Every structure is written in C-alpha cells, then in structure tokens.
Amino acid sequence: MIKTADVVIIGGGISGVAIAYNLLKKGVKNVVVLEKDYLASGATGRCGAGIRQQWGTEMNCRLTKYSCEFFENAKEELQYDGDIEFKQGGYLILSSTQKEHEQFKKNVALQNSLGINSKLLTLDEAKEIVPFLNTEGLISATFHQKDGHLNPFHATQAYADAAKRLGAQIYTFTEVTDILVEGGKIRGVRTNKGDISTNIVVNAAGGYSQLIGNMVGVALPVFSERHQILVTETVAPILDPMVMSFSLNLYCQQVPHGGFVMGRGDEGEPRDLRITSGWHFLEEMTKTITRVLPPLKDVRFLRQWAGLYNMTQDRQPIYGPIDEVEGFYLAIGYSGHGFMLAPATGLIIAESILGEAASLPATELHLNRFKSGNLILEPSVV
Amino acid sequence: MEDNTIVCRCSDLTLQDVRDLINKGYTSFDELKRISRIGMGPCQGRTCMQIVLRELSIATGKPISELSPGIFRPPVKPIKLGEIARHALEGGEVNHD
Ligand SMILES: Cc1cc2nc3c(=O)[nH]c(=O)nc-3n(C[C@H](O)[C@H](O)[C@H](O)COP(=O)(O)OP(=O)(O)OC[C@H]3O[C@@H](n4cnc5c(N)ncnc54)[C@H](O)[C@@H]3O)c2cc1C
Secondary structure: OOOEOOEEEEOOOHHHHHHHHHHHHOOOOOEEEEOOOOOOOOOHHHOOOEEOOOOOOHHHHHHHHHHHHHHHOHHHHHOOOOOOOOEOOOEEEEEOOHHHHHHHHHHHHHHHHOOOOOEEEOHHHHHHHOOOOOOOOOOEEEEEOOOEEOOHHHHHHHHHHHHHHOOOEEEOOOOEEEEEEEOOEEEEEEEOOEEEEOOOEEEOOHHHHHHHHHHOOOOOOOEEEEEEEEEEOOOOOOOOOEEEEOOOOEEEEEOOOOOEEEEEOOOOOOOOOOOOOOHHHHHHHHHHHHHHOHHHHHOEEEEEEEEEEEEOOOOOOEEEEOOOOEOEEEEEOOEOOHHHHHHHHHHHHHHHHHOOOOOOOOHHHOOOHHHHOOOOOOOOOO | OOOOOEEEOOOOEEHHHHHHHHHOOOOOHHHHHHHHOOOOOOOOOOOOHHHHHHHHHHHHOOOHHHOOOOOOOOOOOOEEHHHHHHHHHHOOOOOOO
C-alpha cells in the first residue's frame, strides 16, 4: 500500500468517490480513498438513489439542481462504459394535509424563481401522470419532470473509474482504525493494512462518521438511524415518476429494470448501527403503498434490506474543515439525501480543501452552525 | 472462447458475463450481485450462487469455504404486497400465492 498521500478520503460511498474525482480534476495528484468493505457497501448501495430539485430552501434547490445537471451529463463527463440508469421520470410529491399544501405552493414559487420548472398540480392533473393513483385523502401534488433516480452502484463505479483514470488510489477492504494527530494537526491514518502519512483527511464515512470523529478526539453532533427499503419482482413499466409523500411517509419508484423500490421511515428505529430487516416496516409499507398505488397489490415482494441515515439535528449535512483539528474535513450527516447531493459534495469539499472560492452556496453547512445555533430550516426534508 | 451458458436465469447472465466481471476486479459475490443483479431475481441466487462462487474461487485462489455467499434477505419466497397488507390489516395466515 502507498505510504504517503496528499489527501486521504475515508469511505468509498458516493461521497468519497465524488470528492476524489473532483480533487483529481482540479490537479491534486496523490489522492487515496480507503473503504473498509467494497465500494457502495454502505448507505450508497442500499439507498433509493432518488434525486429531486423540489426543495423548500434556496440552498437545497441550488445544490440539487447542480447535482441533477451533473448526472444528466455524467456519462460523457465521467466516460463510464456502463450505464448509470438515470431515469428522469420526475418526482410526484403528494400532499395530504392543508399545511403541506400551503408549503408546496411556497416551494413551487421558490423553485420556479431558481429556474426549476416544477408545477403545483390538482389531483386530476396528478392522475394524468399516474392514472392508477388513489387520490382519496390527498389534496394536491407537485411535479418536476427532471427529477428521477439512478442506479447507485453504477453511479459510484462511474466516479471511481474516472477518479482512477486520473490517478486515484482506491483501496477496498481496507479499514481505517485510527487517525494520527500531532499538535492539533492531521499527520496520517492507520489502517488494517498499514499507515499512510498525510496532512489532510476527509471523513466521508457515512453512518460511521461519528466513529471517525472519535479517532481525532472530536464528538461530532451526528447519529445513525436504520432505514428500511424493499424491492419487488420485475414487471412491465407502469410507473414513470418517483411517487413520494412527506405526510404519508413513503417513496416508491419503478427502476428501469422493472422492479419497484420503496421505503418509509419508522419511528423508533435503532440507532446502534444495526441494519437488520424488520417485520413492522414491511407491514406498514405494504398497507400504505397498496392503498396509494393499488395495482401494486398484485406485485410480489422480493427482497428487503436496510441502511443507515447519518443524522444531524436539522437533517442537513455537515461540510468542510473543523476548528479543532487542522486538515480534517467533514462530508457527513446527510439524513436521507446524500446520494442526490454527491456531485455538489464533491465540488464543495474539493474547493474547500484547495481554498478556492465556493461555486455553490454551502457555507451555512459548516459544523459551527450547531455551536452558533444557526440551524437550517428546510421544510421539505425526510 | 465465449461461454454462453446461462448462469443466472433471473437476471440473464452467462458464464462469460460473470468471468468478464471477475476480470474487472470484483472479488466477492456481493459486489457481483450489486453491479450485475446476479442473484437478485426471484430465486435469490439459489441457482447461480454455487457457480459464481466456483468462478470466484478459481480467480482468487481462495477455497469456496472462505468466500462469503452474501446475505440471504427476507422473504424466502416472493409474496404479493397485497397479501402482506391484507395480513397486516386483518391478521391470519399469509397466502404464498
Ligand atoms: C434506505 C435508504 C434510502 C435512501 N434513499 C435516498 C434517496 O432516494 N436519495 C438520496 O439522495 N439519498 C438517499 N439515502 C441516503 C443516502 O444513501 C446517503 O446519504 C448517501 O449514500 C451517503 O453516501 P456516503 O458516501 O456519504 O456514505 P456511505 O455510502 O455510507 O459510505 C461510507 C463508506 O465508508 C465506509 N467506512 C466507514 N468506516 C470506515 C473506516 N473506518 N474505514 C474505511 N471505510 C469506512 C463504509 O463501509 C461505507 O462504504 C437513502 C438511505 C437509505 C439508508
């Protein structure tokens, strides 16, 4: 294994490989990614990989718009020989309470002002997009055609292959066991395969980010929470958009391959890094989905699994350096939307490390917001 | 020579497809599964797993007993979503068809 590096990135999920790619593209030479298992073995390979620009804060609209446009051109930019399966069938977001409906009006106005062509729909209009939608109990919907979902394994592989072509060293099955700090500065990392000396470490360890924080002696204000998800057998295409609802607590998409992927968040999920599957999720999920999308009653459920959301108090990520340790950068705490932020994450962290002017509005996402109390008030987050 | 024997009937992969992926550097069943959908179909890998593990064993030089077959995920047999929902709402036995 390599002995020294300019930057060591901990975590081979979509964040880690996106950061590596952006650093190399900007000319940093010696970039190392360390992954304890295989690429996308964490939340990335377990997620819905949905991407939407329909957010309720200007910051999130702009970050996800950037990401979405990146993915539209990813095949050329990353020169991937596979298919990242980006299906832009839109996100159809359902409201079922008056409060939510009022919020959606504000969201759409904001989104439209930022060049995101979302629309507020009546239920009849929503049924033009999903004819079998059961509108009972619903009030309205919003829709944006350019939203959609990708194949998370291939998206990660695409970034990783491009980064490797530019010279990145990606070590899988290599676990960081400690970080060496001297006089408040990063000096290197210790792994199960040897030490690497470096002045810069990026914590992109997803659900394990707090353990990486402990290695430099900093208690990060994050915790991890299990989120479950399931996939059905492959059937003929009937559902174009991702259907989601905050108030009904569901998302459901039909991937290009034909299976339906769906999930929800349960109250009281374990916070101890467990990713086993539970029966309660399955019952609640099937009850809701067969009511909202009735034809799914006859589709067979194939497999269930779970992954970790890395959570912060305001459900927004933490980006950038920290005051306590020089050379230690964070790209963590995404709650349920770190996949769609990845292209933005890559650029934000690369610019931050290189001290370049920020192209994207992410300064508010610094760790210090938890000290100053300037939390981000995003009304439309899972 | 191309070996067009179908290894995974659910996701339609040949032995050659599997060998090509192994040559790309994937060294575990889990990785192959995620990148190619092998073993993700209705049979959950019951048909292909042994063949894939044998190929991995040849490529990596590790005995099959040291290779992880991945995690068996619920359910054992595909069930209609409507059946599970009915069971959740009304109780009683889950009908497997
Ligand atoms: C069920 C579910 C559904 C989701 N749906 C969506 C969605 O639709 N859209 C969306 O945008 N987001 C979604 N998310 C969230 C999304 O998956 C994550 O925010 C995103 O994948 C985070 O990527 P990451 O690279 O930061 O972390 P991860 O993918 O978790 O990667 C971190 C990696 O670090 C490695 N690691 C940890 N510790 C060490 C160590 N000590 N040494 C070496 N390596 C280490 C881990 O093995 C892991 O591979 C979902 C998440 C879940 C669980």
